[in-house]
Amino acid sequence: MSRGPNTRFADLFALTGWSKGELARLVNRRGAVAGQQQLSTDTSRVRRWIERGEIPRDPVPRILAALFSEQLGRVVTPEDLGLTRGRAPGDPANEPAEDASWPQPERTAAVLTEFTGMDLMLNRRGLMGASTALVAGAAIAGPINDWMTSSASAASRPLSRSAGSAVRDAVPALDYYEGGPVGEEEVHSLEASVDIFRAWDASRGGGLQRKAVVGQLNEVSGMLAYRHPAHLERRLWTVAANLAVLAGWMSHDVGLEPTAQKYFVMAVHAAREAGDRPRAGEALSRAARQMVHLGRPADALDLMRVADARSGPENLPRTRAMLRTVEAWAHASLGHSQATRRTLGEAEELFAKDTGEQGPSWLQFFDEADLHGMQALTYRTLAEHDPGAAGLAQQHARVALKLREGGRERSMLFDQLSMASACFLANEPGEARRYAQMALSQIGEMSSHRTWDRLRQMYRLSSRYENVAEVSELRAQIRSTMPAKPRPQIV
Numbered sequence: 001m002s003r004g005p006n007t008r009f010a011d012l013f014a015l016t017g018w019s020k021g022e023l024a025r026l027v028n029r030r031g032a033v034a035g036q037q038q039l040s041t042d043t044s045r046v047r048r049w050i051e052r053g054e055i056p057r058d059p060v061p062r063i064l065a066a067l068f069s070e071q072l073g074r075v076v077t078p079e080d081l082g083l084t085r086g087r088a089p090g091d092p093a094n095e096p097a098e099d100a101s102w103p104q105p106e107r108t109a110a111v112l113t114e115f116t117g118m119d120l121m122l123n124r125r126g127l128m129g130a131s132t133a134l135v136a137g138a139a140i141a142g143p144i145n146d147w148m149t150s151s152a153s154a155a156s157r158p159l160s161r162s163a164g165s166a167v168r169d170a171v172p173a174l175d176y177y178e179g180g181p182v183g184e185e186e187v188h189s190l191e192a193s194v195d196i197f198r199a200w201d202a203s204r205g206g207g208l209q210r211k212a213v214v215g216q217l218n219e220v221s222g223m224l225a226y227r228h229p230a231h232l233e234r235r236l237w238t239v240a241a242n243l244a245v246l247a248g249w250m251s252h253d254v255g256l257e258p259t260a261q262k263y264f265v266m267a268v269h270a271a272r273e274a275g276d277r278p279r280a281g282e283a284l285s286r287a288a289r290q291m292v293h294l295g296r297p298a299d300a301l302d303l304m305r306v307a308d309a310r311s312g313p314e315n316l317p318r319t320r321a322m323l324r325t326v327e328a329w330a331h332a333s334l335g336h337s338q339a340t341r342r343t344l345g346e347a348e349e350l351f352a353k354d355t356g357e358q359g360p361s362w363l364q365f366f367d368e369a370d371l372h373g374m375q376a377l378t379y380r381t382l383a384e385h386d387p388g389a390a391g392l393a394q395q396h397a398r399v400a401l402k403l404r405e406g407g408r409e410r411s412m413l414f415d416q417l418s419m420a421s422a423c424f425l426a427n428e429p430g431e432a433r434r435y436a437q438m439a440l441s442q443i444g445e446m447s448s449h450r451t452w453d454r455l456r457q458m459y460r461l462s463s464r465y466e467n468v469a470e471v472s473e474l475r476a477q478i479r480s481t482m483p484a485k486p487r488p489q490i491v
Helices: 007-016 020-033 043-051 060-072 105-124 137-148 165-170 184-204 210-223 230-253 257-273 277-293 297-310 317-333 337-352 361-365 368-382 389-403 409-425 429-443 449-465 469-481
Strands: none
Touching: 007 043, 007 060, 020 043, 020 060, 060 105, 105 210, 105 230, 105 257, 184 210, 184 230, 184 361, 184 409, 210 230, 230 257, 230 277, 230 361, 230 449, 257 277, 277 297, 277 317, 277 361, 297 317, 317 337, 317 361, 317 368, 337 368, 368 389, 368 409, 389 409, 409 429, 409 449, 429 449, 429 469, 449 469
């Protein structure tokens, strides 16, 4: 029965540069290496996959995913290729980032294992390249909004699958970690490792430790294929959620945007299995920040509506303040002056209600310095639409820089760039140059593409003063050091 053209497969196939016959031979060759000598793929079968939407039997979809991942230099799953049964290839629900209804915790563990295994394979072979497409925010927010309202969680029920079966079923002909049951001490060590990874990321950016985080997440997802006592299982899912957020943030930091987006969505699922709605809401806020950074603030607002409404009444005031700053940044990008100012005011009021409760480990990085840093970034963004906001951006950037402590070098660099941009917008090119030079002196030490993106934004704002000698010199210095970076396509 024809399902209609598989446009997802066709689009990715066009990017590979393969002929249909070449792909058929690659499938047969990879299958033989994996012990599947019976495969007899030919050109006509490849044509039917594309033109009629036929879905080959397992393990061909997984072999295809591995081949496409290697060729394109980014993680491609069977879902990306439209090769999942039960839905037509053009059905939006086939999009893995949109499929928020994974019914079982073992399915979540299997998806984590499969995706991280592919990611590690690409890293190991030096194949990670520029990502190409993102899913729109509304397409993620809608299904997750419905899904987060249900009450089931893995923490309240045991895994039903045999040990390691989800892992073995998930990954074809790839290296993977098949975990085992762990105890209290091992889980505590895993929780401590998350704090170490998070500190590394804050200090020097995501590029240096991304592979280590993905590898640790791969191990934890393997462990989750085993039965554990409910309290340990809940903690393991929390570790998985924290690592998935970090893997997403680090991927975003180095420009692997669709990979980052998928990790954020998987983090929401893992947090849900842990029964931790605030963690799920914060993961969505990361996806929203990614959207604003990439010039899609309306998508960010779609995500923030869900994060704010569905992350649960147990959210601490400081968590809600953090969510408000992300929402305000999206409003500022759209030029919504009143909404921006109102939302930042709410963030300040919520932060002032903080009782000093320690809260989860991921919340510790949103302190007073970060509140002012986000306000500086938001007002600096708004100042391109409302010039009166430039002074407010400068005020908050000064406070943030004064409060920043050691180990937060990347955040300090962002504050310096916010300050320099705000000074250009406030017609203070001399001060702008001073802060820009501070940022330039450190930016080479960061393994972070986002820092270069912010520098590009500041460079654009400096153009109105290019006839000023000191600014002209600054612009020449930036051009000589700034790498080229293509922006991803957003669909």
